[in-house]
Amino acid sequence: MRCFLAALALALCFGCSRGKRPAAEPVPDLRLAVVTDLKGYLEPCGCTSNPLGGIDRLAAQVKQLRESGVPVLLLMAGDVFFDTATIEPARVDQAQRNAKTLAGILSSMQVTAVLPGNRDRAQPPATLEGVVARSSFPWLAMNAPSEVWTAEVGGHRVSVIGVRPGATREEVAASVGAAEARADVTVALIDGTRRDANRVGAIPGVDFVVHGGLDQDDAIPPRQVGRAWALHASRQGQGLVVVDVHLRDAGKRFEDRSDWSRSERAAQLDRQIGELAAKIERWEASGSVDEADLDPQRTRLAALREDRALLDAPASQPKGSSFVARLVPLPKKSPRDAEVEKLMREHDKAVNEANRAAFASLKPPPLGPEDVAYVGSAACSGCHQEAYAWWQAHPHGVAYRTLQERNKEYNLDCVGCHVTGYQQPGGSTVTHNLDGALVNVGCESCHGPGGAHTKNPEVAILRDTPESTCVACHNAEHSDLFDYEAYMKTLVVPGHGLPVKTP
Template identity: 50%
Template sequence: AAEASTRRLLDLPENASRSLVVVLTRGGRRSARALARVSGVDVVVMGGADVDEPIPPAEVGDALVLHASRQGQGLTLARVYLPAAANEGASPSERPSIVDVSPWSVETRRATLTADVRELEANLARWEAEGADAAQVSRQRARLVAMQAELDGLAPPPVPSDRRALAATFVELPPDAPREAEVTAAMEALARRVNDHNRIALADWAPEPPAEGEPRFVGSAACASCHAQAFEWWRNHPHGRAYSTLEVRHKQYNLTCVGCHVTGYLQPGGSTVTQLGEDGALRNVGCENCHGPGSAHVASDGTVASARTDVPERICVGCHNPEHSDHFMYDVYRRTLIVPGHGLPPAGGTP
């Protein structure tokens, strides 16, 4: 349907002399590639693709497909070159295709080729040591020579004087980047709608109960009577205020966000997006996210040990990953959590 609509628009008389035809889509990669193959389309900008890394321009048919960035974490900037000679006397479908002159594309190809060359070199050494078929090894060695030649010849192409061209780059946005008021308002309205919907639709979503004899999550306040210093320190730590950072953004019921701002999320005896323990005891990133569910430890006045005292890195990197915490270093961060009453002897000799 999107392709047919695009063709009808291109057939309108007022579009016959357009210098550049850009199509915006949120339909995913397959839809973007289909639109790029419509005769007369020059650039397709794809939004909404959930990918970890920015995507450089991709040539599809006679068009280029651009990715508009992920979750507003950056901007794909495109500089378009439209020499007059490239547009004279030609309809959109008759003009030569637009050329990608992005250094970004070249460097991405360089990284891919470098990795492929190293892998093939290692394979060739292994195959020869194992006495693999000589003809097959010879074909792969010829392939290696071709790959190396392409790698050696990689360079950003010059901007042509007689064809339209595009150079794209990706700019990561810092958290304090200026915000467009209209876009900010639209995003906040979306966050409110998602929040309101999930709060009602998922109200009855209860956590899975723990297996018989296994502990459940009880919340950090249950630790305070025996670990007063650690509890007071935690209350003023970002972990102890994590849930409020969602509330002010109307995202406390957002399934993408909440798991890293509460305790025991989707774990047996833990929490869900709408059920956070008795009186909200499992709000925030609490003690039990690191040390394990504590009901047995609390009920025994500490004679039953908590599940973990030395917290492995895997516990942290579920949330402190490159997407959310790109400067996270486990050993450095862990040292900041070792304080009196929490890994060190209590100050003044009291808990």
């Protein structure tokens, strides 16, 4: 009965999706779900205007893919667990906890295989052992230049070749050619440059190259490398690339039938056509260019237009094996896996607690003879009431609460920009903040330490904050929309820089 209902639901579901699409795509034989350069990101920091990523969102997508019934291979390449090769001693514990939590979550997502990157490999063996112990999936090519993983998936033989950075062509070719690697689909996982991808893609037998190591935000549509296709899915878990694989003839090159590639190509052609057409028009109008020189340009334009028209023509049936790749970005509104989210929240609490205890006695550098003490924003409130009232209602005045609400106020990746005088002489540390006086982005973040001025207002204090002070916190990674002029407008207001309006 249950089986029947499930089958019915599946049939209905296929029916509805087919109804919406103009031409029904055949069900793929298998799917590759590809993540590159995850770099230990459990989730984005949340500082920017459109945060992308989150391992809970990734998990929800993968679960959904698996529910369709098509076998899914979840593959990761490039740095997976760590984003720096050498971690400063104070951060080692937090980074290890992070990597272990991630390994546990990736195991629950049934990751097929990972090819760890150079930064992962650079960690001390003791660190790696703890993370490997939490991983129920293979870490490829840890002890060899390249390593083959094979499986029978949905009746097809799949071979995944992990390629260690620096492996020679011969070493990789030997793995690809090995008897156990003969397969219907062969996917190489690499951590390297475009040249490395080209090199591995040129090895006979490789169909796809999962290209970790580029460490760039923008995902790249399938790119031809030798007879293979390179796949890249941005970084930090901001998105994943899903490749529907349709198998016909093993050993032949796959045809790319992705809308993603098609629309990229169309945009590129439109650009070229627009530029060339404008040039020709200018030449014609000027009358100074010979017809003999113009003709070849006109022929080129016609050829470009023909290529462009071909892209709009309905696609013919694929002759051999083919694939359709799409990018699945993970914006804030994309669904989250509740179980994974719970693990993340438990992790945040554990890190907070561990750091609070570990750094309980961490004091800021002491004041030198030239240094002025920090006193906190409340010490300014008596004499600058309007400014204080304005600041309390500004995001700067609640920046610490933003972290507390997320159990991240002791997180070493977060606290520095959400408090005042971080690691400055007489300032704050991850645990020490003058009993709460230096939490939030206080007056002294912009005006400098106010100890002397507070005691005696005759002592000057910095009035105008240079842009360099802002961008120490408002950097590209954490404040994508920052614009000094525009942001200053919300600071220079009545009560703070402008006279208070009288009714």
